[in-house]
Amino acid sequence: MRHLLFALTxxxxxxxxxxxxxxxxxxxxxxxxxxxxxxxxxxxLDLFAGVIDVFQSRYPSVSVDxxxxxxxxLVKALIEDGAQFxxxxxxxxxxxxxLANDGMALPFRSEFTTQLPDWAHWQDLVFAFTQEPAxxxxxxxxxxxxxxxxxxxxxxxxxxxxxxxxxxxxGTYDIRSSGLGYLFATxxxxxxxxxxxxxxxxxxxxxxxxxxxxxxxxxxxxxxxxFAYNVLGSYAAAQITNQDDIIIVEPSDFTTLMLRSALIxxxxxxxxxxxxxxxxxxxxxxxxxxxxxxxxxxxxRDVLEQETALRPIRLGxxxxxxxxxxxxxxxxxxxxxxxxxxx
Amino acid sequence: MNGHVTATRSIRxxxxxxxxxxxxxLAVILFLVVQSFGRQLxxxxxxxxxxxxxTSVLDAITVQDGxxxxxxxYSAFSMLGNIxxxxxxxxxxxxxxxxxxxxxxxxxxxxxxKSQPAFATDHYLGEDIRLVTASRKLxxxxxPSVVRATIAQTRNGQKQTLRQISQTVLFLGIGFFAIAxxxxxYAAQSTIGPLRRLAASVSRRGPQDLRPVESPVPSExxxxxxxxxxxxxxxxxxxxxxxxxxxxxxHRVRTPLATVRMQAEVTLRRVERDENxxxxxxxxxxxxxxxxxxxxxxxxxxxxxxTDHLLVETFDFRVLVDELVTRLRPIAELKEIDxxxxxxxxxxxxxxxxxxxxxxxNLIDNAIKYSPTESSxxxxxxxxxxxxxxxxxxxxxGFPDEGFELLTDRFVRGANxxxxxxxxxxxxxxxxxxxAHGGCLELKNNAEGVGACVIFYLPLR
Numbered sequence: 001m002r003h004l005l006f007a008l009t010x011x012x013x014x015x016x017x018x019x020x021x022x023x024x025x026x027x028x029x030x031x032x033x034x035x036x037x038x039x040x041x042x043x044x045l046d047l048f049a050g051v052i053d054v055f056q057s058r059y060p061s062v063s064v065d066x067x068x069x070x071x072x073x074l075v076k077a078l079i080e081d082g083a084q085f086x087x088x089x090x091x092x093x094x095x096x097x098x099l100a101n102d103g104m105a106l107p108f109r110s111e112f113t114t115q116l117p118d119w120a121h122w123q124d125l126v127f128a129f130t131q132e133p134a135x136x137x138x139x140x141x142x143x144x145x146x147x148x149x150x151x152x153x154x155x156x157x158x159x160x161x162x163x164x165x166x167x168x169x170x171g172t173y174d175i176r177s178s179g180l181g182y183l184f185a186t187x188x189x190x191x192x193x194x195x196x197x198x199x200x201x202x203x204x205x206x207x208x209x210x211x212x213x214x215x216x217x218x219x220x221x222x223x224x225x226x227f228a229y230n231v232l233g234s235y236a237a238a239q240i241t242n243q244d245d246i247i248i249v250e251p252s253d254f255t256t257l258m259l260r261s262a263l264i265x266x267x268x269x270x271x272x273x274x275x276x277x278x279x280x281x282x283x284x285x286x287x288x289x290x291x292x293x294x295x296x297x298x299x300x301r302d303v304l305e306q307e308t309a310l311r312p313i314r315l316g317x318x319x320x321x322x323x324x325x326x327x328x329x330x331x332x333x334x335x336x337x338x339x340x341x342x343x
Numbered sequence: 344m345n346g347h348v349t350a351t352r353s354i355r356x357x358x359x360x361x362x363x364x365x366x367x368x369l370a371v372i373l374f375l376v377v378q379s380f381g382r383q384l385x386x387x388x389x390x391x392x393x394x395x396x397x398t399s400v401l402d403a404i405t406v407q408d409g410x411x412x413x414x415x416x417y418s419a420f421s422m423l424g425n426i427x428x429x430x431x432x433x434x435x436x437x438x439x440x441x442x443x444x445x446x447x448x449x450x451x452x453x454x455x456x457k458s459q460p461a462f463a464t465d466h467y468l469g470e471d472i473r474l475v476t477a478s479r480k481l482x483x484x485x486x487p488s489v490v491r492a493t494i495a496q497t498r499n500g501q502k503q504t505l506r507q508i509s510q511t512v513l514f515l516g517i518g519f520f521a522i523a524x525x526x527x528x529y530a531a532q533s534t535i536g537p538l539r540r541l542a543a544s545v546s547r548r549g550p551q552d553l554r555p556v557e558s559p560v561p562s563e564x565x566x567x568x569x570x571x572x573x574x575x576x577x578x579x580x581x582x583x584x585x586x587x588x589x590x591x592x593x594h595r596v597r598t599p600l601a602t603v604r605m606q607a608e609v610t611l612r613r614v615e616r617d618e619n620x621x622x623x624x625x626x627x628x629x630x631x632x633x634x635x636x637x638x639x640x641x642x643x644x645x646x647x648x649x650t651d652h653l654l655v656e657t658f659d660f661r662v663l664v665d666e667l668v669t670r671l672r673p674i675a676e677l678k679e680i681d682x683x684x685x686x687x688x689x690x691x692x693x694x695x696x697x698x699x700x701x702x703x704x705n706l707i708d709n710a711i712k713y714s715p716t717e718s719s720x721x722x723x724x725x726x727x728x729x730x731x732x733x734x735x736x737x738x739x740x741g742f743p744d745e746g747f748e749l750l751t752d753r754f755v756r757g758a759n760x761x762x763x764x765x766x767x768x769x770x771x772x773x774x775x776x777x778x779a780h781g782g783c784l785e786l787k788n789n790a791e792g793v794g795a796c797v798i799f800y801l802p803l804r
Contacts, residue, residue: 101430103468123428190417317431319423326413326435326443 001231020077024068029301036063037273041089042071043260046110047295048089054293055280064271067109071095071179078265086268087277089260090134092179094319096261100125101320105263107266108275112282117141117301122315128222128259129281130296131312135233136249137217142226143247144219151253152194159201166205171216171228172339174209180258184230186322186331187256187313199338202229221245234257250309257303257312260296281307302328354538358531366523374516385501386473392426393459397494400435401457401479409484413443414458417569419494432467432474434493442490450476450493460538470497487610537561541568553579561603579784583648590644594638604630639768642701646772650779655804660690660699660731660801666723667704675711681719682707690724692801696781699801702776705769705798706735713739713795730782730802742786750786773799 021232024045041048045068046320052064067085067278069077071092077083078099090096099105099124107124136155138148142165173181188195208225210216216228220244233248262281264274284290285299303310313319321327353767399419413435423431432707434444445467451474460477474495481488537560544558555572604627611623668684675682710720716739725732742750749755751774755767774784777799785798 036717101432103430103470122424301580314421315423316428318417318424320431321415321417321420324413324415324443327415329780330412330414 001304018077018081018083020069020073020081020083021023022067022069022073024066026066028056028064028066030056030061030063034061034063035270035273036065037087037277038065038067038085039087039089039269039277040067040069040083040085041087042069042091043089043296044068044072049194050293050295051228052106052280052286055277058280059273059276060339062276063270074296075099082267084267084269085265086261086274087272088265089262089281091258091260092227093128093259093261093313093315094182094323095179096126096263097122097315097317097319098323100263103319104266106266106268106271108264108271108278110275110279112279112286114301115286115301117304118284119303119304119312119314119316120299124316125276126261126263126315127282127313128261128299129285130260130294131257131277131299131310132232132297133250133310134188134230134256134258136227136229136251137220137233138247138249139220139223139232140222140245140247145247148247148249150249151251152192152198153253155229155251156194156198156201163205166226168208169204169224169226170205170207171210171225172202172207172220172230173216174211175335178211179215180232181230182322182328182331183258183313184256185335187311188230189331191254191256191311196334196338198229199335203339209339216285217246230256252309254309254311257310259299259312259315261315355531355535358534359527362527362530364526366520366527369587370516370520373519374512377512377515378505378509381512382505385504385508388426389496389498389501390471390475392422393462393473393494393496395478396420396423397460397475397477397492398457400492400494401477401490404479404481404490406481406483408504410486411437411442411481411490413490417654423494423496427496427503429497429500430468430470432495436491438489439491445491448474448493448495450474450475450491455491464498466497467495470499472496473498473501476526545571546723553582586647589640593640593644597634597637597641600630600634604634631680636768639705639772642705643768643772643775646698646701646775649695649698650775653779654697655693655698657691657693658696660692660733661688661724663684663700664703664722664733665698667700667707668722668782671704671707671711675720678711678714679717680711680714682711682722683719684722687724690726690731693801694801695776698776698779702773702799703733703773706733706799709769710735710737710739710795710797713737715739718794724802730800733799733801735797735799736789737797739794741788741793751784773797777801 025050026045028049046064048066052066056062056064071090072095074088074090074092075095075098078085088096088099105125108127109124113121113124113127116127119184136149136343149158159170173184175182176183185195208219210219210228213232216225216231219225219229233250262278264271264278265267268274282299284294285301291298299305303312322331348730390621396419399416399687400424403414403416403419405414417435420431420433432448433445433446434450435442448467449463449465449472450462451463453463453476455461455477457477457479460475462473465472465474472495474493476491477490478491481490540558541556541560541564544556553575555575556568560568607623607627607630611620611627614623615619664684665686668682672682707720707722714720714737720738721734721736723734725734749766751770755771770784770786777784780801782799782801785800787796787798788794789796
């Protein structure tokens, strides 16, 4: 490895003068005195390190200072704290759109960004570089490949006919605290009314609520959960060592695709380097034969043309609707009614 | 009369300049009108979608259990994203108290209802925005409540559309002007065409051609052509009047002259004294010259008349010359001049025999007149590929060295001809006849020094 690897700290990382919380931080050092690209990201550092390695092999004189944060912390860092970063990478598409809409992003154009389909970028500000399905993850102890439900409707019927098997053994995001969970839930609700019936039934089963995909998958593979709903399947699959414990299903009625996206914050000091990094991220999807080096599922430009149930969430102002204070309140009320069975 | 005409600016250029100026003005007007129309259209399409968006937001506001539920539909914003990638801002207030959205977003206080939204243009976060405000009355706990929603969108998409429209319209205007330019040149050319054709047809005419212009002309040119024709008519009438006058005068002089000559001859026989006889002979000679001049004037008038209306027939040129030589030989013999003439092979030509006879007679007459006594005049008639050539060679004084070309003009006589009485019409007549037949008259002095050589050339045709 050409670069020195600093794992500076884990867990709580108090940044001087700032109130946002950093989960992990790592400096991928190039030669001393080199330019430093400061990246704030919601992506798992362990997964992203490989992407940075490839980047540095191409640009050996660029150090990368990587901050892993939660999606709300990312917005907090950029807006409330006004912290200086060169690149913001997030899975919270709605928050990324809002940052761009509120003038917090710098425009960027390159031969790669112009190849993106309409739904995978917004203006010249936000660029999607992955497409990650919200999957159903089933425990192999409760299901086999034949019996596993393929649609939400089948899942509802399965739960109704085996209430005892699923009681307390259903997991999903706590959308009150998880931005990604909230994004998936709102998109599901927008796509189909089935979502609310499913939520109702999951509520009946006393659904367990989780902060993140990793934990849900852990509990499914250990058999604590019979299944988990709206899990970043591919993301989790990379983490789990024993693939035989779980069955990952992309629902065939519709599968929501989350697009991880990048933008250059307004106060970036190295917007040009950031642009090079964005091109680097996009190249995995747009250049043939590079997908194998990428820890995330790459963007399929023709996903809408294929006769599949895959529905990429469209980057655009529509996403901002669910960030509205009152809209969010209404949605969370409805969700709590269904999942927590609150009156 | 050297035909100098003062020229002002050409009609064609004037036409082109004015038409091009009009086309340029029209192109600019077209550009401005279509651009403003495009601007209006782009504005309207943005306004329409903003109105639809704000309406759907207001529609989704409900009252549940005495509380206001604001539930912005996804489509309210996504429809804005459908037409352009512009940034979207919104603000909702109830009874002028902020509820949700961008609190500092400007809005218009113009009167608005749900169905009649008010539009305004403003700035927000450093960008131009177009905003729409609409309000809706609700009954909340039996109290009237007004919810006002404002939705704003940046205008980059609209500006982009406008730029495209402007560019297209600019090309349209330039294209329009280019086409107008081509049409202008074509129009100017075709307008000026009849004038050019008229000028060409008038200037192509021979000097004797005084026919009116009869080819059709555009109605605007009718007065001009009518005036021209009237002018030609007057000119022709005036010319023929003077010719007629001369002919009439000559005719009237000739008859009394014949009487006077006869009386002089009678008297000559009676008179004995030598000096009186000499005076009378002098008188008779003068009378002969006068009557010959009058005859030539008559000939000339006749030639002028006939060249306008040639009576073309085929005849033997040789026979014609032969007859003339026979007729004039006695006169030549009076001066002891030997007329040498070889009647050769027949030579058929086409032409007005009377005119040609007149011309040749004048030429032989002239040669006899200017030849000294006891000399000879040689006549030869030959033929080349294209014409008949009659050549007369005498042994007289010849032509003067200067002013050859003027000798065929009327009443012009050679500078060396003072001793001989003459009218100056003989060569004019011969020249006119030759020209009327498409031939020519050539005058030169004999190479051997003495005498003149006249060549009368007629094409065979």
